[in-house]
Amino acid sequence: MNAFNDIGFKAAISAAALAAVLSVAHPPRAEAATPLVLACYPGAPETFFRAEIIPRFEKEYDAKVTYLTGNSPGTIAKLQAQKDDPQIDVACIDDGPLVQAKGMGLVQATDPAKLPNLKEIQEVSQFKDGIGVGWGLFRFGLAFNPDEFKQRNLPALESWNDLARADLKGHVVVNSISISYTPILLTMLARANGGDERHIDPGFAEMQKIRPNVFTFDTTADLTPYFQQGEAWVGVWTDSETYSYVQRTKFPLKFVFPKEGTTAIQTTASVVKGAKHAELAEKFLNYLIGREAQELMADKLGWMPVNKSAKLPSDMAAIIASPPGSGDNMVSLDWKYLGEQRPAWTERWNKEIETQ
Amino acid sequence: MARQTSEGVAGPLGRLILHVYILGAAIFLVAPVVAITAGSLTTTQYVVFPPRGLTLEWYLRMFDRPEMLSSFALSLGIAATAATIAAVVGLVAALAMVRHPSPLNRLLWLLVVSPMMLPSVVLGFAFLQAYTHMGFGSTVAGLLAGHVVLVTPYAVALILTGLKSLDPTLELAARSLGANPGRALRRVTLPLILWSVAAGWGLAFLVSFGDAAVSVFLNTPEMVTLPVRIFDALRYSPLNPELTAISSGLVIVTLAVLVASASVVRFERLFGGRAGEPAKTPKNQEGRRA
């Protein structure tokens, strides 16, 4: 067998392998049930949806749900590419990028009458323009390792400005500006020092003070490795993620809301503009904010519910020192304004903060 | 004379230094991965190195996830196909560039090699927009096309190197002895550059198999490649030992696939003999039979 046949041999095997693989990788499609294409987050949320939400929804509404994974910018990129012929019906987008998705005309409004569960959810999750609903709540604050604090006799964390405390040098983790949490941190720091989102300089000034304490600016939106390796003692994070993490791994972490107040981001779901199965999409939105789905989410995924009548898991209080009141007492941010400022803040952050 | 092995250039001291250096380099190359792999043997719920307690539980859990296995199959198929197309395209392009000097070659080279000069997020995004516009956005064809563009530069670069290092008079000699161009190519040139072609194919395969950035844009509900799954799982879940076990398990399996295919197509022979020994080329064997 000469050498050339070896290549042909390899090619034949590859082609056969591919054919075999593709015939296995394509699951057979169900007939009769109405299809629904859901573009939503990968990882733990995907597992949760596939295990809990989708089977129940499919049964109740005679539907067949396909789950397309993507984070917010990836989903928006797909919506933009498919603008003339949308393949997606429901899109999960964080509320920051949602402003842009709305601006680009990629999502459409829903008549509130079609969403009876709307009255059960808190105000901050209902959007005035009727486009989309919030379904998972992430409130900002400081996650910290209580063991490290006890070991070193460090005073408790109370304020956003505590991030600049000298005894935390080199052990604070903050997200990079490419993660949507960071503009919010800037706003909170500004508010804690006499400014607000429209007067952001105090925020940047405080960030300069925090800079020497920062171990790294994380780009992955996952602070857990830094805690696990003992590099980080304090991290700017959200209650849902902290609780979710501790629930899963039993790693010693606690969460506290600073006294100057905080805000929340939400995961939202919207009906895509020109969606092929808009009616079913609306039913999905309604189901998602309903009590059953919300309680399942709090229990299995560890995310804070937006539905006021949803029961919280019993062990949540031990980990999250709750603020007085629920999501309704949060500082609400002007997302549109933040969106407009983001490019300028990003550039300023790159030049002043995230530099060597 | 033909049976003598070239002694190489290093004396005994040189050889010792070389061996120590290679050992050090090998440790450097695998250290982080070994740390995580060993750390995944921990009994704690989070990765810790050195591990506290030892258990294979996390590795065994890997097989409980059917979507991981189907993604694995998909990645395997895409990578093999993309690598083969890349090798063919690379071979043809390299032949054109080396055989026929022409100012157009610059452009051709740029065309097939420049994809690796761009961050893959740019490629993925560009492909998503363009392919959707052209009608094959969220399909296997689109995913495959994206991968072909992604990995062809490696195949081209390596095959070109092999061709350039080759003595062109060898093929001329075959031609002057009466072989037509096609035969000369197949019997003389190709066997001599087989190492480059194999290495080019291998690198293309690995890059395609391991790609998450391009695949993230071109995925569809049914077609999610394995690295995307792992990358996603690692993003939205804490770095627990189960996921790192999957990742290092993936490394082991990938390399096992390579080793297995190496023995199937007798890579030994494709690698050529030890440099300096008489090579057991197919041509020699054919000669004996004839």
Next chain:
Amino acid sequence: MNPGRARHELGRWLRLALLPAALFAVIYAWPMVQILRGSLNGFDPIAGIVPALKPDFYVKFLTDSYYLGVLWRTVRLSLMVTVVAAIAGYPISYFLVRSRGRLRLLLIIVLLVPLVTSPVVVAYGWLVLLGSKGIVNMALIALGVTDEPIKMIYTAFTLVIGLVQVLAAFMVLSIAASLQSLDWNLVLAARSLGAGGWRAFGAIILPLSLPGVATGCLLVFSLSMSAYAVPALIAGPQVKVMSELIYEQTMALLNWPFAGCMSIILLLSTTGLLAAVGVLGRWQRARQIAAAAAEA
């Protein structure tokens, strides 16, 4: 060459080049032309892309010292990675082609491990090893070299190390491809004529393996310029390189025109640098050929 022969040559070139060129024109060149076109658009943070034909983003990038600094840092670090990889990789290639089947396979596998592993895992591995509670620091403290853990991770140094580790396979395999095609009888001849080991190396092996070294440098340099995962995860965003800016604009700000603009600039920088080196190489050889011709 008479015109008929030239046409014949072109025809034969076309027969070979048509397949790759046509394929890549459709699945690569066309999307990139769209990117180029897109980079001339305007952008509004809320409404998204504003169709236009202005070079504003190019002007913005090329007149801002911060952005130019990032580009310069990317080039500088890529050159460093290339040089380190070439010097460190050459002995490995030599050893590779001189070793036998099983050992050779093992070495190739070792080279490929960093390439095949998810960058998130590799980054985590470095964090585990180089972090303040990691093995390296523990050893340094135990040996008394230092009292407090040294910060070794998330620096430019880690970026170079991380990239060299991941890209070593490309350099080593390229050089090995060249060494493999080498006619070792030449070395035998040189030795039998009395040349010492190092002389044989310098006069024969090194020059003949230069195509491999050149390819290795091409691969490592290009991949360093465009690398995202290693810099973002292992070096951290305080050592920002071009790909991180592009990623930021694409994914976080959805400013696709600006991202496209930076991509084009990155591409031109890389190809420009490679072309400059290629040209230099040609001048060198032209001078050598002229000198040799003058002697003859």
